[in-house]
Amino acid sequence: MPKRTDIKSVLIIGAGPIIIGQACEFDYSGVQACKALREEGYKVILINSNPATIMTDPA
Structure with missing residues (x-):
């Protein structure tokens, strides 16, 4: 699939707080x-x- 040049940013929505051990x-x-x-x-x-x-930790 070719890269789309009309998209500059992507929004990722995390899972949020869930059951301990499954995050x-x-x-x-x-x-x-x-x-x-x-x-x-x-x-x-x-x-x-x-x-x-850990998703929001600086890379």
């Missing part, structure tokens, strides 16, 4: 998505209401 899978996939999109040159906007998430 790491959602965090890991979200972090990987953010990294991949940034490598492609997109501006990533992340919203996640989970205060314990």
Whole structure:
């Protein structure tokens, strides 16, 4: 699939607070998505209401 040049930024909405022990899978996939999109040159906007998430840590 070719890269779209009309899209400059992408909004990612995190899973938020969930059951203890199940958050790491959602965090890991979200972090990987953010990294991949940034490598492609997109501006990533992340919203996640989970205060314990690793997704909002500086890269």
